[in-house]
Amino acid sequence: MDSALLVHRLHFAFTVTYHYLFPQLTMGLAPLIVILKTLAIKTGDERYGAAARFWAKIFGINFVIGVVTGIPMEFQFGTNWSHFSRFAGGVIGQTLAMEGVFAFFLESTFLGLFLYGEKRLSKGLHWLSAVMVFVGSWLSGYFIVATDAWMQHPVGYQQVANGSVELSSFWRLVLNPWAGWQYAHTMSGAAITGAFVMASLGAFYLLNDKHIEQGRIFVRVGVIAALVFSMLQLFPTGDAQGRMIARNQPVTLAAMEALWETQPGAPLVILGQPDVSAQKIDNPIIVPRMLSFLTWRKWTAEVKGLNAVPKQDWPDNIPLLYYSYHIMVGLGTIFIAVAAIAAFLLWRKKLYETRWILWALLVMLPFPYIANTAGWMTAEIGRQPWLVYGLMRTVDGYSKMVSAGNGWFSLLGFLGMYSVLSILFFILVGREIERGPEAVQPNGLPVQINAASMAGVEAR
């Protein structure tokens, strides 16, 4: 592998992976904050208002890092992937520009109002600004997924004389069937992160015997949302996404499952390490015929294996793809189990006292992030060796004028910069968690805090 290509791939992979740690939480939290704001208005219970304000602070910190790490993504299409941009910019420029015009403005405007304007706006308008932040962030997600979906499954384009492609149908691009399922799956994944983060922090407070009232709200809202979205993640969104890959990118599915030979009644591999050179799986645990059923709804259906296509069209890192996919699916299963048990205990009114399930919720914290990352790795490594599936190979897309040395320069710069961001992030979020939501009396009215005790809080 030519080393400039490697650097540019690492550059994008690192910056996009780091970036997506933040939007997945903000997109996941946004609807939950709307729910908390709605409950605050409907019930007049100030505990929900305080909960919404607390999560707005966490949201704000994540949003800032999401924005500043997101700008490099748009830039990198030009800086590191200029040959790709020249080829495809006439098509995917549409969705990227629309994200700027329709989503970013909406989001930044109403986030400013939401964070700075609670005292200047009426209750209804402040609620509306929370809704608009939610709409803006989910809209932004759609335009990005639609862009990626075009790279996975190009539609609505035509080739032109100079070798690039241009848009032939706006609506086919925007309503790409691939984008629909991928969007549902992605957003549900983000909601899982938001839900488990909320439940996890609530469990932390309850186990620590601090902020009990708020901790219960966080656990309750978080667990219900986690159950709903982790089920949606499996069915219908995950199932549909998998079958879409089977139909349109059979070699990707074969590599995800490490299925070497085309065969009827193909098995599903649960665990095991793929050995690409020997074309086998070490110590496999399999469910016979399951893959055929999941893919085509028939136990004996034929599933295409890697041998169906020439080696040069195989994804170039099959083990990594296989593991990404299996980690995502494995974690998704665990999410359903934990959320279901917690929801059952919530229904039996035993959740807040059952310490082992609170512990389980607490330690869930990193796993939705890992699952979302693994999911995106599955999508992007699975598309290889193509940058635009069937149209442009990754090796043809990077900036030929930018040497490996210059690529390393900025990659190292980003590593350093993102280390600083991470440290600041943990300090700031740690302080907000330590400080916790504002105290509210059991009757739902805010506690009067005098200046001295406030100063004490600030000095900590």
Added chain:
Amino acid sequence: MATLWFMIVAVMVAVYVLLDGFDLGVGAVHLFLARTDEERRTVIRAIGPVWDGNEVWLLAAGGTLYFAFPLLYASSFSGFYLPLMMVLWLLMLRAIGIEFRTHIQEPVWRSFFDTIFGISSILLAIFFGAALGNVVRGVPLNAEGYFFEPLWTNWRVGTDNGILDWYTVMCGVVALVTLVVHGSLYLANKTEGELNRRARQLASRLWPLQVLLTIFSLIATVYAVPNVLANYSKWPVGYLVPTVVIGSLAYMYFAHSRRQERGAFLASCVYIIAMLVGAAFALYPNVLPASTGANFSLTIYNTAAGMHGMTVGLVWWAFGIVLVTGYFVFVYRMFRGKVRLEEGSDHG
């Protein structure tokens, strides 16, 4: 159609420079103007609710450039690789500086955030000026329409360009002074008392420098890029632009000396627009002139996207921009008037 999109992108860039320009300028001067923590908080509050929205214009203009002129985006972004990476890092530092200061109350942290906010604002103003200088001066494009510029070579204007040479450094200085004045005038509008006095004082002290630099930069441009006046001779109406530049500088002085804060700020807006229009007018129909020969220059015609894309783009763009205008009017009305700290929430 390509000309229309050239104008749209130019307008979006101009709006970006006007809006983010004042918060960059405020960032660049706040270390010197605001001395107490209370004053710093007032400054941050003056731009806090709007800076992020202002910066979105950069993204939106970039996205629009990407879809209307993909080759230009590909060529210029990879060619200006190194400075753009630094711009990204500076944008990050700036955002952290302004947003995270509100979360931590201790003086050490506040000084840390204020300092990175100030320094990154200053450097960004210089970088943006130098970037515009590079576009006006031209870059060493090859036959495929690509180039790569190191940060500097021999500091001369020629075919062996670096990002920085005497001409682009001068553009960076002009941009810094312009945005500092712009930011100070904005701050004067938004504050009262001591802070207001210092902001106005800084603007009046820099005014003569701004006039000198403007005249010097116009002469230097004609010297460094001899064919820059070609469009002006072709369409003499273009000479209105330098007239507006001079007029706006004069009005800025007039309004400023009469303490018309809003008038002075608007004059600064007109000045910035006129300078940018002057540059765009000189470039057209080039978008990135080649220092290696006019036939390598990127123009709106050889970089434009397909017709269908540009036509449908016009529909959603027009719709979107109406919405955006609505948001901005709403937000600026919501936070209009002078900043007074006590009415604020805990963000401040």
